[in-house]
Amino acid sequence: MANPSANPSNSPSVQLGWPLASTLTPQLRRRLNVGDLLFRGLTALFALVLIAIGGAIVAVLVYQSSESIQTFGWGFLVTSKWDPVFKEFGALPFIYGTIVSSFLALLQAVPLSIGTALFLSEMSPNWLRGPVSFLVELLATIPSVVYGLWGIFVLVPWVRTYVAPALSTTLGFLPFFQGPNYGVGMLTASIILAVMVIPYITSVAQEVFKAVPLPQREAALALGATKWEMVRLAVLPYGRTGLIGAIMLGLGRALGETMAVTMVIGNRADISLSLFAPGSTMASVIANEFSEATYELYVQALIEIGLVLLIVTVVVNICARLLVWSVAGPNAGTRGA
Amino acid sequence: MRTCIWRSALVTICLGALAGSAHAQLQLNGAGATFPYPMYSKWFNLYTQVDPSVRFNYQSIGSGGGIKQITEQTVDFGATDGPMSDEQLRAAPGPILHFPTVMGAAVLTYNVEGLGSGLKLTPNVIAGIFLGKITKWNDAAIAAPNPGANLPPRDIIVVHRSDGSGTSYIFTDYLSKISSEWNNKVGKATSVNWPVGLGGKGNEGVTGLVKQTPFSIGYVELIYATSNELPYADVQNAAGALVTPSLESVTAAAAALAQNMPDDFRVSITNAPGTDAYPISSLTWLLVYEKQKDTEKGKKLVQFLTWMIHDGQLHAPALHYAPLPKEVVAKEEQAIHRVTAADGKPLQ
Numbered sequence: 001m002a003n004p005s006a007n008p009s010n011s012p013s014v015q016l017g018w019p020l021a022s023t024l025t026p027q028l029r030r031r032l033n034v035g036d037l038l039f040r041g042l043t044a045l046f047a048l049v050l051i052a053i054g055g056a057i058v059a060v061l062v063y064q065s066s067e068s069i070q071t072f073g074w075g076f077l078v079t080s081k082w083d084p085v086f087k088e089f090g091a092l093p094f095i096y097g098t099i100v101s102s103f104l105a106l107l108q109a110v111p112l113s114i115g116t117a118l119f120l121s122e123m124s125p126n127w128l129r130g131p132v133s134f135l136v137e138l139l140a141t142i143p144s145v146v147y148g149l150w151g152i153f154v155l156v157p158w159v160r161t162y163v164a165p166a167l168s169t170t171l172g173f174l175p176f177f178q179g180p181n182y183g184v185g186m187l188t189a190s191i192i193l194a195v196m197v198i199p200y201i202t203s204v205a206q207e208v209f210k211a212v213p214l215p216q217r218e219a220a221l222a223l224g225a226t227k228w229e230m231v232r233l234a235v236l237p238y239g240r241t242g243l244i245g246a247i248m249l250g251l252g253r254a255l256g257e258t259m260a261v262t263m264v265i266g267n268r269a270d271i272s273l274s275l276f277a278p279g280s281t282m283a284s285v286i287a288n289e290f291s292e293a294t295y296e297l298y299v300q301a302l303i304e305i306g307l308v309l310l311i312v313t314v315v316v317n318i319c320a321r322l323l324v325w326s327v328a329g330p331n332a333g334t335r336g337a
Numbered sequence: 338m339r340t341c342i343w344r345s346a347l348v349t350i351c352l353g354a355l356a357g358s359a360h361a362q363l364q365l366n367g368a369g370a371t372f373p374y375p376m377y378s379k380w381f382n383l384y385t386q387v388d389p390s391v392r393f394n395y396q397s398i399g400s401g402g403g404i405k406q407i408t409e410q411t412v413d414f415g416a417t418d419g420p421m422s423d424e425q426l427r428a429a430p431g432p433i434l435h436f437p438t439v440m441g442a443a444v445l446t447y448n449v450e451g452l453g454s455g456l457k458l459t460p461n462v463i464a465g466i467f468l469g470k471i472t473k474w475n476d477a478a479i480a481a482p483n484p485g486a487n488l489p490p491r492d493i494i495v496v497h498r499s500d501g502s503g504t505s506y507i508f509t510d511y512l513s514k515i516s517s518e519w520n521n522k523v524g525k526a527t528s529v530n531w532p533v534g535l536g537g538k539g540n541e542g543v544t545g546l547v548k549q550t551p552f553s554i555g556y557v558e559l560i561y562a563t564s565n566e567l568p569y570a571d572v573q574n575a576a577g578a579l580v581t582p583s584l585e586s587v588t589a590a591a592a593a594l595a596q597n598m599p600d601d602f603r604v605s606i607t608n609a610p611g612t613d614a615y616p617i618s619s620l621t622w623l624l625v626y627e628k629q630k631d632t633e634k635g636k637k638l639v640q641f642l643t644w645m646i647h648d649g650q651l652h653a654p655a656l657h658y659a660p661l662p663k664e665v666v667a668k669e670e671q672a673i674h675r676v677t678a679a680d681g682k683p684l685q
Binding site for chain 1: 371398399400401402404419424425492494499500501502503523524525526527528529530531534535536537538542545546549550
């Protein structure tokens, strides 16, 4: 090990592999074993470091919010008053805002992304596939503050003048599309989130469809299936677990997105059925208030929000895993993209 | 070959360290308020010409962070837009002094077609709108001081800051003084539980919302409003006069309070007396320990403070900050003498 570059003459015999290992000198064999052990130890260490980092994050969050946890108890999760002046803190509006905005975003992004991925992998002419995939991936590289600015200057006026009035005239009998429309609010936040997660879901879904073996498709076509039947019978079932993985990736991104949402959601700690109403998310309240949180309990309450966000993310992921198992059997998760 | 590289690297590092110590610069670290950051960074930059031996490193992490860092003694000075409370001062390991640096103000900006700059607002109207009690632009209370203005029968959309900010502190401090209901229900802070309205992040977020949302009203920093040519309202002050926000009327607010300025400068100048005073004005402060642990740093800090309240003030108007009135400067000269070395010896 002291001077690895000094014995290049040995390397060809090493490359011959294990069947010839017995012909090597004992010393060399021992060295190979040490290398193996070292490799194993090193990779295990990396894996453990990851676990340790995760554990450390949770520990620090719990420790730094201990006063807030003691003061508010479980009430923190079900109280909807957030009042820094009177030192009353409840996370419910933010939990609600985070989950609802992410769920609505998925509702819009999933059909669009999977449709795009299907088109690109199954139907698109070759010359179109490259540029469109490239553009989709380009969307993922735009910084979220730029999305936020675009939201303020383009999306918000558009929602206020066209989308919201159209929704309230056609679907206004539902409680979701009633009340004053400001342009900013839960609906706008979910649209911007959808735009932001589309590239993630699309590119993973495209990879998933690419992984479907060609004979599978050919078999379906040979049996006289139309293109849609081929997709439905051969491609989608094969890629189902991978698709759920793609959607989860999108959901994870939507749950944690901060800047763009903060800029268009209206930042009001209220729970309202109306999608036109302003709301607030866990990530956005932390981003908004952390720098000017002037006393200890306030800071602790914000850190506890961070802890709750982590827990919500974990719970959502576990639910997703359970969903995968229930639709595709217990081993299905291992084949995911 | 490799050792050769190492050796030369080592030599370089050593030489670099020697060179660094040859013209040693004293670095003063500070952190805190974002509102006066452009002013501070200009000052710190200019001051390197006055005294090349000192360098400033200022992080604009927010007033809350500034108070926290000075309390924990991780910085040499803090900065805040709202004075420290008695409780916060008690939590610090030693007495902390407040030094006013410049002044700012919050102005009410609005978006109502046909209404230019200069809508006249009384304290009752402002409190009513932000409490959600005055909900229409053609409310009689708004119309009374604005004869002839074309006020539409539309809902008022209130916009406030969503992020914790000194501007919100100034504005809610003002509202708490003019409305007992606001004081009891909402109170003053960098973030409050707003009774009505939409939250925009930063001055630009509030401006964006107001500009785009017809029939909205919000508050932004004076500097921001003047440099972006937003329409803003004249506000009736404690003396009953309608005052247009400007650098002069903001300085007048501090001048009006100068005789009653407490020795520790922890004073709110919102709703100040005096016919020229713009009522939604505030000081912003640097926070410095009375006893400086590091005598060398303490000396430099005191020299800087002295420069700041004199020569530094001349640069304020160019950046749209209101300079301190001379009465306050005179009082600060006295206060600077209170900063001493750890053993109580004077630093000047």
